[in-house]
Amino acid sequence: MWYLQGETFLLIAIFSLAVAILRKLFPRRLINVLLPVIETGILFYISIRLAVFYIAYIIMGLIFSYVLFKTRSKYLFALFSALATVPFFLSRADAFGLELPVVFVSIGIAFQMLKMIDAYYYVYYAGEPINGLVYINYMLFLPVFTAGPIFRYRDFHKTYDKPLVLDSNLFTDCFKRLIRGMFKKVVLVEITYLVLNHLVTIDNHWYISSTVVVISYLLLYLDLSGYSDIAIAFGKIAGFDVPENFKKPLQATTFTQFWRSWHATLSDWIREHIYIVVAKKKLGRMVSALIALATMVIMSLWHGFNKLYLIAGVYNGVLLMIENLLSMTTVNRKKTKKSIYVLRCAAVNFLFGLNTLVFTVAPDKLIPVLRGFLKL
Amino acid sequence: MEQIKSGRKNICFVIWVLILFIAIDFILSYWAPVERSTLFTKNDYEKIILSQGRKEFDNVFYGNSVAISAFIEEESNSGYINFGIDYGTIADLKNMLDKKMLTVNKNLVIALNYFVLMDTLDTNPTYPWHRKQYEPYVFFQRDRISSFIKRCIQSLLTGKEIARYDNLNRSVYYGVMTDEELDGKIRTHGELFWDLGVENYEKNLAALEDLIDYCEENGIRLRAVWMPWNDYAQMPEIPQQVCKIADDIMRSRGIEVLDMTDAFSRECFHDLGHLNYEYGAHVFTEVIDEWLIS
Numbered sequence: 001m002w003y004l005q006g007e008t009f010l011l012i013a014i015f016s017l018a019v020a021i022l023r024k025l026f027p028r029r030l031i032n033v034l035l036p037v038i039e040t041g042i043l044f045y046i047s048i049r050l051a052v053f054y055i056a057y058i059i060m061g062l063i064f065s066y067v068l069f070k071t072r073s074k075y076l077f078a079l080f081s082a083l084a085t086v087p088f089f090l091s092r093a094d095a096f097g098l099e100l101p102v103v104f105v106s107i108g109i110a111f112q113m114l115k116m117i118d119a120y121y122y123v124y125y126a127g128e129p130i131n132g133l134v135y136i137n138y139m140l141f142l143p144v145f146t147a148g149p150i151f152r153y154r155d156f157h158k159t160y161d162k163p164l165v166l167d168s169n170l171f172t173d174c175f176k177r178l179i180r181g182m183f184k185k186v187v188l189v190e191i192t193y194l195v196l197n198h199l200v201t202i203d204n205h206w207y208i209s210s211t212v213v214v215i216s217y218l219l220l221y222l223d224l225s226g227y228s229d230i231a232i233a234f235g236k237i238a239g240f241d242v243p244e245n246f247k248k249p250l251q252a253t254t255f256t257q258f259w260r261s262w263h264a265t266l267s268d269w270i271r272e273h274i275y276i277v278v279a280k281k282k283l284g285r286m287v288s289a290l291i292a293l294a295t296m297v298i299m300s301l302w303h304g305f306n307k308l309y310l311i312a313g314v315y316n317g318v319l320l321m322i323e324n325l326l327s328m329t330t331v332n333r334k335k336t337k338k339s340i341y342v343l344r345c346a347a348v349n350f351l352f353g354l355n356t357l358v359f360t361v362a363p364d365k366l367i368p369v370l371r372g373f374l375k376l
Numbered sequence: 377m378e379q380i381k382s383g384r385k386n387i388c389f390v391i392w393v394l395i396l397f398i399a400i401d402f403i404l405s406y407w408a409p410v411e412r413s414t415l416f417t418k419n420d421y422e423k424i425i426l427s428q429g430r431k432e433f434d435n436v437f438y439g440n441s442v443a444i445s446a447f448i449e450e451e452s453n454s455g456y457i458n459f460g461i462d463y464g465t466i467a468d469l470k471n472m473l474d475k476k477m478l479t480v481n482k483n484l485v486i487a488l489n490y491f492v493l494m495d496t497l498d499t500n501p502t503y504p505w506h507r508k509q510y511e512p513y514v515f516f517q518r519d520r521i522s523s524f525i526k527r528c529i530q531s532l533l534t535g536k537e538i539a540r541y542d543n544l545n546r547s548v549y550y551g552v553m554t555d556e557e558l559d560g561k562i563r564t565h566g567e568l569f570w571d572l573g574v575e576n577y578e579k580n581l582a583a584l585e586d587l588i589d590y591c592e593e594n595g596i597r598l599r600a601v602w603m604p605w606n607d608y609a610q611m612p613e614i615p616q617q618v619c620k621i622a623d624d625i626m627r628s629r630g631i632e633v634l635d636m637t638d639a640f641s642r643e644c645f646h647d648l649g650h651l652n653y654e655y656g657a658h659v660f661t662e663v664i665d666e667w668l669i670s
Binding site (some may be wrong): 198 | 382385386387389390472508510511515518522525526529530534579
């Protein structure tokens with residue numbers, strides 16, 4: 001998380017401001033050439049190994065995209081997508097009990113891998129070639145280099161061709177958003193974490209466990225939305241319309257809706273990249289439900305390979321499956337009583353809150369918290 | 377016209393926030409509440425400055441935790457201040473002198489061992505010379521401020537009073553480790569430090585040369601003492617090489633060096649390098665005093 005390190009935070013802030021100023025002074029074409037040069041320079045300053053690895057990774061991606069465009073081979077598409085994941089799995093080899101030498105610096109690989117695969121999907125399914133300069137800018141874009149929101153290649157291309165015009169209103173909004181993001185990420189997360197740590201030590205009853213779930217939800221929200229705010233603010237200052245990651249998740253009445261509003265760019269990415277493979281095929285309710293399960297399991301394991309994350313993925317997947325099988329994926333707000341609507345929002349968010357415990361509570365404290373629900 | 381007004385308002389807001397931020401940072405840096413108040417934990421540098429009430433000394437005995445636990449300034453007639461700091465290195469000393477966080481007027485003695493020359497050793501990140509120029513005060517002190525806020529919240533939740541850190545004594549060592557404990561230390565040090573190549577000492581060896589230049593330019597008499605080593609363990613090869621390099625540097629520049637590496641018996645030591653405070657430190661202080669005064 002680069003935004004918590006003073007030097008990298010300052011570098012990205014200077015980078016974004018410099019890009020904003022350069023856009024006022026020089027034509028867009030020159031900026032588009034300068035950007036990757038500046039970004040590569042910053043990466044070299046941060047770590048030579050990091051820069052060398054990503055230059056090689058990006059070149060590989062570029063070559064494979066070109067070959068894929070020329071051949072449109074589904075086997076090469078599968079092979080290249082698999083190869084893009086190799087550094088990711090290597091960096092997580094210890095989760096499989098393997099001690100492999102990792103010679104590259106893997107900061108941001110979980111996100112960069114998704115971006116590379118998205119580019120392959122773009123070439124294969126849209127049948128469009130990758131623009132080399134756009135691709136390099138896409139992969140190196142600093143505000144979202146180590147974390148989300150996850151840019152899709154086509155969305156990045158759009159904003160790359162038509163960058164945001166930085167006026168005083170936009171700049172002030174970004175400035176306020178930056179302060180908000182830092183406050184959430186640095187101050188509120190610390191305080192919330194402290195409260196959570198205190199609560200898990202108390203003798204658990206259902207009301208304590210419920211409070212733990214609510215605080216855990218809040219903690220995760222503050223952490224993830226905090227860094228999203230910072231990334232979006234810096235991205236917009238630099239002229240790029242970075243997608244929103246959190247779209248009022250508290251107002252989601254179904255899990256289907258929830259996953260389009262919580263860490264939206266990640267869940268959208270996984271869902272769309274699975275569905276596009278099975279598109280044009282008639283899917284039964286059961287198959288759709290199983291795809292929903294697979295989406296959740298993959299998303300959970302992407303965060304980490306261990307039993308707890310697997311259980312969390314299955315839990316989220318089963319909830320989605322049930323919705324799919326019972327055709328309860330949407331709620332008509334106008335036809336639903338307000339009290340039922342609010343109850344459904346609370347239920348969905350609370351049930352998701354149970355899942356957040358995996359990310360926020362130490363494994364040895366998890367069972368006592370869950371047992372607390374059975375104590376009156 | 378509306379747009380221009382709105383634009384001006386926005387820019388004014390941003391400028392005012394930035395001015396406020398810079399002003400608050402300046403005030404906090406000058407006031408230094410974290411360093412002064414007993415509500416926050418103190419590092420060894422702050423403990424010395426607070427207990428002495430100044431940053432300027434005539435005679436300084438500098439080193440790391442080995443020096444803290446070896447030299448009892450109250451028992452010494454030399455007038456030297458024990459300026460040993462946890463994880464202290466030569467680079468730290470040079471930084472302190474360059475940034476005027478320490479001023480030595482007459483005599484400086486450096487208590488040497490291979491740890492004082494190690495670049496890759498963990499440091500205490502709260503030492504003020506680690507703060508970069510662009511780092512806001514609150515960001516630099518975030519760990520201690522965060523700890524303070526946590527203790528306040530805990531105090532609110534539990535009803536207990538907030539702890540204060542008014543003990544300005546630095547950590548010293550008591551007792552003598554058993555063979556088993558020493559073997560454990562040898563294993564740990566062997567894994568963590570003893571195979572580190574000489575390149576992991578380059579910055580501090582360079583800092584040693586810079587320190588010698590600094591002392592020459594400022595008329596400070598610089599001397600060095602090789603601190604005692606527990607003969608239970610043989611000095612490992614690479615650290616020994618590093619010490620030889622440092623020794624050669626000093627002797628070639630005419631720096632007086634006192635070698636006390638093999639001067640002490642086992643009962644004086646707590647572990648491999650630290651002397652025990654109840655006995656070893658008294659012996660060390662008595663033995664070195666004459667040399668310090670000379």
